[in-house]
Amino acid sequence: MKILGIDPGLDRTGLGCIDVGVQRPRLMGMECITTSPRQPLPARLHALHDGLRAVVRGWTPDVVVLESLYAHYRHPTTAILMGHARGVICQVAASCNVVLVEYLPTRVKKAVVGHGHARKDQVQGMVTALLQLSQRPEPNDIADALALALCHAHVLEHDQSAVVRQPLPARLRPYMRRRRPVITKGRR
Amino acid sequence: MKILGIDPGLDRTGLGCIDVGVQRPRLMGMECITTSPRQPLPARLHALHDGLRAVVRGWTPDVVVLESLYAHYRHPTTAILMGHARGVICQVAASCNVVLVEYLPTRVKKAVVGHGHARKDQVQGMVTALLQLSQRPEPNDIADALALALCHAHVLEHDQSAVVRQPLPARLRPYMRRRRPVITKGRR
Numbered sequence: 553m554k555i556l557g558i559d560p561g562l563d564r565t566g567l568g569c570i571d572v573g574v575q576r577p578r579l580m581g582m583e584c585i586t587t588s589p590r591q592p593l594p595a596r597l598h599a600l601h602d603g604l605r606a607v608v609r610g611w612t613p614d615v616v617v618l619e620s621l622y623a624h625y626r627h628p629t630t631a632i633l634m635g636h637a638r639g640v641i642c643q644v645a646a647s648c649n650v651v652l653v654e655y656l657p658t659r660v661k662k663a664v665v666g667h668g669h670a671r672k673d674q675v676q677g678m679v680t681a682l683l684q685l686s687q688r689p690e691p692n693d694i695a696d697a698l699a700l701a702l703c704h705a706h707v708l709e710h711d712q713s714a715v716v717r718q719p720l721p722a723r724l725r726p727y728m729r730r731r732r733p734v735i736t737k738g739r740r
Numbered sequence: 741m742k743i744l745g746i747d748p749g750l751d752r753t754g755l756g757c758i759d760v761g762v763q764r765p766r767l768m769g770m771e772c773i774t775t776s777p778r779q780p781l782p783a784r785l786h787a788l789h790d791g792l793r794a795v796v797r798g799w800t801p802d803v804v805v806l807e808s809l810y811a812h813y814r815h816p817t818t819a820i821l822m823g824h825a826r827g828v829i830c831q832v833a834a835s836c837n838v839v840l841v842e843y844l845p846t847r848v849k850k851a852v853v854g855h856g857h858a859r860k861d862q863v864q865g866m867v868t869a870l871l872q873l874s875q876r877p878e879p880n881d882i883a884d885a886l887a888l889a890l891c892h893a894h895v896l897e898h899d900q901s902a903v904v905r906q907p908l909p910a911r912l913r914p915y916m917r918r919r920r921p922v923i924t925k926g927r928r
Contacts, residue, residue, distance in 0.1 A: 594834035601831050621820060628816040632809060635823025640831050642824065643789050646782035 553708070554580060556613035556650075557700030558604075559693045560637040562587065565600060566693025569611045570683065572705045579683045581611055582694045593636070601640050608648045616645045617700040620654040655703050663703040675699050741896070742768060744801035744838075745888030746792075747881045748825040750775065753788060754881025757799045758871065760893045767871045769799055770882045781824070789828050796836045804833045805888040808842040843891050851891040863887050 553573070559566035569580040585603040587596035608616075618641065645652045658668030664678045676695040680688050682702055689695045741761070747754035757768040773791040775784035796804075806829065833840045846856035852866045864883040868876050870890055877883045 592834075592840070594830040594840050597827055597831040598834035601835070621817070628819070629809070631816070632819050632823040635820040636827030636830065639785055639824030639827035642782040643785040643828050643831075646780075646786035647789070652780070652782050 554613040555701040555704050557617045557697040559696040560641050562633050562637050564693045566697035568698030570701045577705045597640050604644045615651045617653050617704045620656045660703040663706040664699045742801040743889040743892050745805045745885035747884040750821050750825050752881045754885035756886030758889045765893045785828050792832045803839045805841050805892045808844045848891040851894040852887045
């Protein structure tokens with residue numbers, strides 16, 4: 553099974569794909585799509601759309617993993633712009649007919665490091681160790697994307713019951729209460 | 741010149757297109773793209789993407805008009821989800837090579853009604869009168885979209901100097917200071 557983790561952003565979107573079979577997770581590929589702040593917003597989103605589509609078609613993942621939306625964004629305005637990138641990513645997943653899964657940041661940290669409030673460098677260190685990489689993935693966005701993919705691999709291995717197939721609610725409040733990941737299926 | 745106003749939303753996206761020539765603005769078409777909250781988020785965004793693409797290709801507008809992002813959203817979480825829809829709209833504009841213009845809500849109200857804090861029903865009434873419609877456009881999202889298009893028509897007619905061609909900044913703060921609309925050009 554090929555799992556593609558994505559850490560969305562307008563400046564940088566980190567992508568990390570792992571292959572999970574009978575053996576331990578193996579790195580398939582990692583990439584970072586960057587767009588210039590000097591470009592107009594539509595052009596940046598279009599570049600992200602095309603770049604992501606090429607990656608999804610090349611790596612043919614079975615599932616895309618994103619961080620869930622949560623209520624306590626420090627910078628709401630930046631969060632709205634991140635929402636622009638996230639919207640494009642969700643649309644590409646649906647157009648490529650790839651399942652989308654979401655996990656809260658604490659869930660990802662707990663799966664990868666062992667506790668939900670691990671520091672960024674701890675996550676990066678564990679990603680490097682788990683995938684037996686020669687050095688830490690750079691930039692951080694790629695490490696975060698790989699952590700998302702590893703979290704889903706961990707859930708598949710240890711906690712199958714936690715994967716609930718149900719549509720994502722339109723409103724955000726349920727995200728805050730939910731403890732379990734939600735799988736959404738792109739349009740056929 | 742054909743101007744397409746868009747009022748983005750995950751539940752309902754209002755679209756209103758007007759034609760501005762030597763005579764007064766004339767209604768070309770109005771539509772509302774709705775998606776069901778029961779569908780997964782990616783499927784909803786994909787439906788919006790496809791619906792919008794069909795509309796843009798059918799009406800072939802010269803310019804797309806959106807409401808600028810502003811900092812004081814009452815519900816930040818809903819605003820992030822609206823950002824998902826807005827991201828898809830910006831991407832479609834770029835992929836169809838249509839210019840994107842943005843105006844603050846107060847600017848739109850001032851152009852259509854005469855003052856920046858007009859009520860919703862006043863905006864709807866003026867849209868109905870200016871376009872000589874037999875009844876108020878329903879739902880409200882369409883009226884808001886037509887108001888955006890009429891605002892741009894007003895600026896083109898009365899305030900050419902206000903249309904500045906420059907790329908949109910990545911961060912949001914400049915939006916708050918800006919008094920003038922910004923035109924962004926989709927990728928060629």
